[in-house]
Amino acid sequence: MHDFLINRHTIRSYSDKSVDDHLLNSLLETACRASNTGNMQAYSVVVTKDSERKKELAPFHFNQKQVTNAPVVLTFCADLNRLTKWCQNRNTTPGFANLQSLTYASIDAVILAQAFCTAAESQGLGICYLGTTTYNAEQISQLFQLPKLVIPITTVTVGYPAEALDLDKSDRLPLSAVIHQEMYTDYTSSAIDEAYRMKESMPQNQQFVEINGKENLAQVYAEIRYAQKETDYFSETWIEAIKKQGYID
Amino acid sequence: MHDFLINRHTIRSYSDKSVDDHLLNSLLETACRASNTGNMQAYSVVVTKDSERKKELAPFHFNQKQVTNAPVVLTFCADLNRLTKWCQNRNTTPGFANLQSLTYASIDAVILAQAFCTAAESQGLGICYLGTTTYNAEQISQLFQLPKLVIPITTVTVGYPAEALDLDKSDRLPLSAVIHQEMYTDYTSSAIDEAYRMKESMPQNQQFVEINGKENLAQVYAEIRYAQKETDYFSETWIEAIKKQGYID
Numbered sequence: 001m002h003d004f005l006i007n008r009h010t011i012r013s014y015s016d017k018s019v020d021d022h023l024l025n026s027l028l029e030t031a032c033r034a035s036n037t038g039n040m041q042a043y044s045v046v047v048t049k050d051s052e053r054k055k056e057l058a059p060f061h062f063n064q065k066q067v068t069n070a071p072v073v074l075t076f077c078a079d080l081n082r083l084t085k086w087c088q089n090r091n092t093t094p095g096f097a098n099l100q101s102l103t104y105a106s107i108d109a110v111i112l113a114q115a116f117c118t119a120a121e122s123q124g125l126g127i128c129y130l131g132t133t134t135y136n137a138e139q140i141s142q143l144f145q146l147p148k149l150v151i152p153i154t155t156v157t158v159g160y161p162a163e164a165l166d167l168d169k170s171d172r173l174p175l176s177a178v179i180h181q182e183m184y185t186d187y188t189s190s191a192i193d194e195a196y197r198m199k200e201s202m203p204q205n206q207q208f209v210e211i212n213g214k215e216n217l218a219q220v221y222a223e224i225r226y227a228q229k230e231t232d233y234f235s236e237t238w239i240e241a242i243k244k245q246g247y248i249d
Numbered sequence: 250m251h252d253f254l255i256n257r258h259t260i261r262s263y264s265d266k267s268v269d270d271h272l273l274n275s276l277l278e279t280a281c282r283a284s285n286t287g288n289m290q291a292y293s294v295v296v297t298k299d300s301e302r303k304k305e306l307a308p309f310h311f312n313q314k315q316v317t318n319a320p321v322v323l324t325f326c327a328d329l330n331r332l333t334k335w336c337q338n339r340n341t342t343p344g345f346a347n348l349q350s351l352t353y354a355s356i357d358a359v360i361l362a363q364a365f366c367t368a369a370e371s372q373g374l375g376i377c378y379l380g381t382t383t384y385n386a387e388q389i390s391q392l393f394q395l396p397k398l399v400i401p402i403t404t405v406t407v408g409y410p411a412e413a414l415d416l417d418k419s420d421r422l423p424l425s426a427v428i429h430q431e432m433y434t435d436y437t438s439s440a441i442d443e444a445y446r447m448k449e450s451m452p453q454n455q456q457f458v459e460i461n462g463k464e465n466l467a468q469v470y471a472e473i474r475y476a477q478k479e480t481d482y483f484s485e486t487w488i489e490a491i492k493k494q495g496y497i498d
Contacts, residue, residue, distance in 0.1 A: 034363065092471040218335050
């Protein structure tokens with residue numbers, strides 16, 4: 001297996017070195033070779049390089065430093081606008097304004113994003129996903145002037161790593177905890193203990209629990225990082241954005 | 250750029266050669282190195298190798314031949330059940346039963362799927378995505394006995410290619426048609442013509458139009474392959490599945 005597949009790591013700090021346009025386009029073109037639904041390519045990518053624009057974008061990603069620090073920010077969007085316009089120009093009426101269309105377009109946008117990330121990492125670049133994209137999708141749509149049937153799904157920051165690659169690969173669940181043979185085997189209490197034992201015993205996670213003043217790591221996730229009140233709220237903003245971009249009434 | 254990234258191609262016919270378990274696990278483990286939201290790994294993979302099970306699964310993918318023909322079928326699921334159980338076992342109450350949680354878990358499941366596909370292709374395997382997964386998510390959930398907060402998002406068939414790699418890479422839109430610099434530039438009628446010119450001129454696509462008895466390729470998509478009546482119907486089934494798996498009321 002290629003080293004860049006196994007030893008990858010999210011990169012949040014980038015050097016000053018810019019990403020050459022020719023390289024960026026070649027990475028995006030390679031990414032477009034990945035699979036997509038019915039070869040419709042129901043996606044678009046908004047490229048942000050302008051530093052003023054990055055400053056405008058940053059608050060919608062809760063000012064995570066990568067947005068202004070990275071030379072390039074890519075916003076991967078589900079896009080059924082282009083296909084709709086194509087159909088309208090070809091004397092037919094498409095029916096893409098629904099949740100199933102949004103779903104396959106979103107899947108395609110993420111496949112494209114991940115194919116891009118792998119290609120970028122194969123060339124020594126580092127990436128970071130911003131999961132905040134669907135939290136503030138309405139504001140991001142306004143900033144980029146996305147028309148109906150275009151909605152941001154995920155964002156990737158790209159650049160040359162300033163930080164050393166941390167090769168500690170241990171903070172993933174054991175594979176047995178995420179795969180199921182033939183049927184889904186639900187998790188017993190002891191299976192949960194087994195799955196999370198390594199993660200819970202890691203010094204950086206124990207420190208994380210302590211900093212947050214909680215008893216254990218699960219509480220940090222459930223009560224602080226992904227508290228119900230906030231995820232419920234950002235479910236509402238997400239539904240509003242989906243409505244506003246015309247996928248549901 | 251590595252050849253397996255550029256010259257990839259969807260593979261729908263597989264040889265009889267089975268995929269070694271050790272290799273499969275090592276590919277899945279590599280894929281788990283990809284990014285995921287908050288390092289929660291809110292996904293599960295159901296591995297189907299049993300031929301009887303494949304026969305049961307096939308109709309939910311409209312009997313696409315890959316399901317029974319491929320040695321391995323992987324169903325990538327958004328899974329907040331494991332995290333919920335973890336939290337419950339750690340004396341806290343999580344709030345993952347909402348649309349934002351489903352969204353990031355779905356994004357993570359697709360990132361995992363695509364990372365797997367790339368790793369598999371780097372080892373000479375061929376893959377095919379089945380976009381039918383969210384069309385019949387409820388039936389697939391029943392078949393695999395998925396509990397609440399687990400829902401299938403995409404499916405990948407894997408095996409050694411029986412077909413020769415078709416290196417005709419031309420059937421993608423020009424990159425300029427899918428990327429936008431700084432702001433989204435909406436498509437004028439002539440931009441649409443420009444974007445789709447190459448695709449529309451390809452002999453196989455012209456033949457496809459003729460077989461379907463339509464005037465042009467857009468009509469085949471809008472009126473046959475992704476007709477409004479069907480995508481609306483499968484939006485309803487998808488919403489039903491999301492409800493049934495407990496993400497919305």
